[in-house]
Amino acid sequence: MITTDNLTKSYGDTLVLDRLNLNIKAGELYCLLGANGAGKTTTINLLLGFIKPTSGNAFINGLAVSEDPKKTKKHLAYIPENLMLYPSLSAVENLDYFSGIGGTHLSKSQLEAFLDEAGLQKVAFHQRISTFSKGMRQKVGIALALAKNANVLLLDEPTSGLDPKASNEFGLLLQKLRNKGVATLMATHDLFRAKEIATHIGIMKSGQLRQEFLATDISLSDLEHAYLKTMDYKELAL
Amino acid sequence: MIRSTLIKELRELLRDGRVRISFFIVLLLIAVATWISKTQYTITNQQYQQADNEERAVWENQGEKNPHSAAHYGTYAFKPKYPLSLVDQGVDKFTGTSIFLEAHKRNEAQFSQAADQTGLARFGDLTPDFVLLFIIPLLIVFLGYNAFTKEREMGTLVLLKSQGTPIWKLILGKWLALFLPVFTIVFLLFIVAGIVLSNLENFGVFNWQSLGMLFLIYMGYYFIFINLVLFISLKMKKSGIALVVALATWILACLAVPKAASNIAESKHPYPTRQEFASNILQDQKEGLDGHDPWNKQAKLLEQKVLKEYKVDSLEQLPFNFDAYRMQKGEEHTAEIYLKHYKHLKTQFEEQSKLYRGLAVLSPFLPARFMSMAIANTDYATHWHFADAAENYRVELQASLNGNFAENSAYGEWSYRANADTWKNMPQFGYDPPELGETLTTNTSNLVILSVWVLGTFLLLFFTTKKL
Numbered sequence: 001m002i003t004t005d006n007l008t009k010s011y012g013d014t015l016v017l018d019r020l021n022l023n024i025k026a027g028e029l030y031c032l033l034g035a036n037g038a039g040k041t042t043t044i045n046l047l048l049g050f051i052k053p054t055s056g057n058a059f060i061n062g063l064a065v066s067e068d069p070k071k072t073k074k075h076l077a078y079i080p081e082n083l084m085l086y087p088s089l090s091a092v093e094n095l096d097y098f099s100g101i102g103g104t105h106l107s108k109s110q111l112e113a114f115l116d117e118a119g120l121q122k123v124a125f126h127q128r129i130s131t132f133s134k135g136m137r138q139k140v141g142i143a144l145a146l147a148k149n150a151n152v153l154l155l156d157e158p159t160s161g162l163d164p165k166a167s168n169e170f171g172l173l174l175q176k177l178r179n180k181g182v183a184t185l186m187a188t189h190d191l192f193r194a195k196e197i198a199t200h201i202g203i204m205k206s207g208q209l210r211q212e213f214l215a216t217d218i219s220l221s222d223l224e225h226a227y228l229k230t231m232d233y234k235e236l237a238l
Numbered sequence: 239m240i241r242s243t244l245i246k247e248l249r250e251l252l253r254d255g256r257v258r259i260s261f262f263i264v265l266l267l268i269a270v271a272t273w274i275s276k277t278q279y280t281i282t283n284q285q286y287q288q289a290d291n292e293e294r295a296v297w298e299n300q301g302e303k304n305p306h307s308a309a310h311y312g313t314y315a316f317k318p319k320y321p322l323s324l325v326d327q328g329v330d331k332f333t334g335t336s337i338f339l340e341a342h343k344r345n346e347a348q349f350s351q352a353a354d355q356t357g358l359a360r361f362g363d364l365t366p367d368f369v370l371l372f373i374i375p376l377l378i379v380f381l382g383y384n385a386f387t388k389e390r391e392m393g394t395l396v397l398l399k400s401q402g403t404p405i406w407k408l409i410l411g412k413w414l415a416l417f418l419p420v421f422t423i424v425f426l427l428f429i430v431a432g433i434v435l436s437n438l439e440n441f442g443v444f445n446w447q448s449l450g451m452l453f454l455i456y457m458g459y460y461f462i463f464i465n466l467v468l469f470i471s472l473k474m475k476k477s478g479i480a481l482v483v484a485l486a487t488w489i490l491a492c493l494a495v496p497k498a499a500s501n502i503a504e505s506k507h508p509y510p511t512r513q514e515f516a517s518n519i520l521q522d523q524k525e526g527l528d529g530h531d532p533w534n535k536q537a538k539l540l541e542q543k544v545l546k547e548y549k550v551d552s553l554e555q556l557p558f559n560f561d562a563y564r565m566q567k568g569e570e571h572t573a574e575i576y577l578k579h580y581k582h583l584k585t586q587f588e589e590q591s592k593l594y595r596g597l598a599v600l601s602p603f604l605p606a607r608f609m610s611m612a613i614a615n616t617d618y619a620t621h622w623h624f625a626d627a628a629e630n631y632r633v634e635l636q637a638s639l640n641g642n643f644a645e646n647s648a649y650g651e652w653s654y655r656a657n658a659d660t661w662k663n664m665p666q667f668g669y670d671p672p673e674l675g676e677t678l679t680t681n682t683s684n685l686v687i688l689s690v691w692v693l694g695t696f697l698l699l700f701f702t703t704k705k706l
């Protein structure tokens with residue numbers, strides 16, 4: 001579903017992504033961990049076709065992103081760190097618009113059903129987005145993925161700034177999508193959430209994927225230890 | 239996608255208080271301007287009809303009179319107010335409404351509306367053309383300056399791009415969302431104007447084709463502004479900067495370039511002052527035949543020529559009144575002098591118009607303004623056309639009066655009186671402005687320049703879209 005083959009990106013002499021190889025299958029949720037500037041967002045931007053790779057290839061559902069960026073976006077949903085929607089429109093109207101421009105035209109009841117499935121409270125369906133919290137906006141983003149029937153989900157630090165409850169709810173939603181067979185790539189700093197929801201975890205540094213784990217094979221403390229070691233951080237003893 | 243974007247944009251516009259207020263103000267301005275214009279149009283036309291009828295009655299009821307006295311008594315050619323002046327009053331306010339037609343002299347049009355106003359008239363009038371040419375482009379600026387910058391600032395552009403939809407469809411949706419409110423306002427104005435004009439009785443000949451053409455010209459003008467504003471919004475990073483650049487473009491196009499064009503045209507191809515113009519004509523007249531002065535050198539030469547031609551020894555032996563004949567010849571000579579000097583004015587006017595057309599490269603306002611005035615028959619060209627028609631009528635009237643005098647009296651018989659019915663038999667002055675086809679032909683260059691602007695800005699938008 002999501003594949004990268006020696007994916008490399010550099011700006012002049014600065015190498016920001018170095019021969020990244022990923023293979024995320026249906027129903028897998030891959031969490032990319034790493035400090036700022038590790039190359040996580042660059043990876044997502046390359047998968048979205050927003051930037052072109054210096055070398056290597058990115059594939060979505062077997063289609064090369066650089067060759068057919070429009071087609072690859074057809075069944076792909078993207079939720080950035082701060083999902084911004086149109087503040088003067090309601091949740092239903094925003095969902096209607098974004099699914100509409102993606103080519104999916106839905107009835108009002110269908111739109112409401114997707115918002116409901118994404119966990120948004122019914123009372124908020126017709127409220128303007130300007131009154132929404134970040135967590136509520138992220139739910140609209142998930143509803144968009146559901147409405148698009150996306151089988152690939154790209155998330156760029158979606159839980160940053162969310163309170164624990166909202167973060168937990170968001171994690172549960174991702175698991176729900178995973179169970180539906182959606183392949184998810186999530187860039188995050190949140191080790192705890194990554195351990196909770198991911199099937200696979202990768203640690204990046206300076207544009208390179210330094211370590212990979214199966215989430216079931218590693219404990220949270222070992223993950224933290226591996227992360228800090230990769231980052232060359234000293235562990236603070238309590 | 240285009241439909242989805244259009245609906246979304248319209249929803250956003252309608253929910254934005256600033257937009258609602260701007261829209262309301264423009265509608266109010268249009269309604270007030272149309273009402274004022276309609277009232278002025280009705281009053282002016284009533285005055286025109288009343289003056290025309292009364293003046294004709296005065297002319298027809300002169301009684302028995304020497305034809306040359308009647309020629310000096312004179313009459314008036316009144317300029318009708320054309321139906322589309324309800325939309326664009328053009329230069330009507332400054333050009334005068336009537337021309338006094340008398341013997342030996344071509345008079346300028348007088349009694350302009352501007353001359354009757356106080357200094358406050360310098361502030362300008364609230365007219366539909368003011369709203370159409372200045373306010374609606376400003377509305378386009380306010381509605382569209384942040385069409386794309388807001389997407390960047392809010393972060394929604396990223397989400398839009400991630401949907402994999404063609405950007406041109408997004409831009410077309412936004413283009414339509416900007417065009418639709420403008421179209422609605424202008425369409426309403428033109429429909430109301432059309433209904434008002436087609437229901438007025440005896441007030442000129444109104445035709446929907448001219449109104450439709452005028453509407454198309456304004457649509458072309460707005461296409462240009464919509465394209466420019468969207469281009470600016472696409473290129474700028476922040477809404478504030480986009481607003482400043484869009485406003486600067488509006489100021490340049492609608493205010494600065496037209497004013498500069500006027501100054502440059504006047505300095506490069508100046509009209510003679512009124513004093514110079516009059517003194518040049520007087521000079522030429524002095525050197526030629528004076529119909530009233532039998533001792534004038536040219537009059538003496540004419541006398542000898544006619545005596546020789548008719549093979550007679552004295553003027554009394556001629557089969558017509560030589561005094562009247564001489565006056566007619568003097569009249570023809572004067573008409574030629576006026577023709578020569580007015581031709582010079584027209585040449586200057588043409589040169590100025592050429593310069594305006596050249597400067598239209600910098601501003602779509604100029605070709606749109608000229609086309610609008612031309613179709614509404616309120617431009618200088620139509621005024622010249624009217625003044626020439628009045629002059630032709632004057633020359634023919636003088637020839638007819640002098641002919642009557644010459645044929646029905648003997649040399650020196652100044653006591654001759656033409657029959658009281660003579661005046662009724664003289665044709666009344668009537669004037670028809672150029673028809674739409676003729677107007678479009680004479681304004682082809684303006685039409686081409688406006689079309690180039692429309693096409694150019696569409697191409698500009700198209701290529702910018704590709705780089706988004």
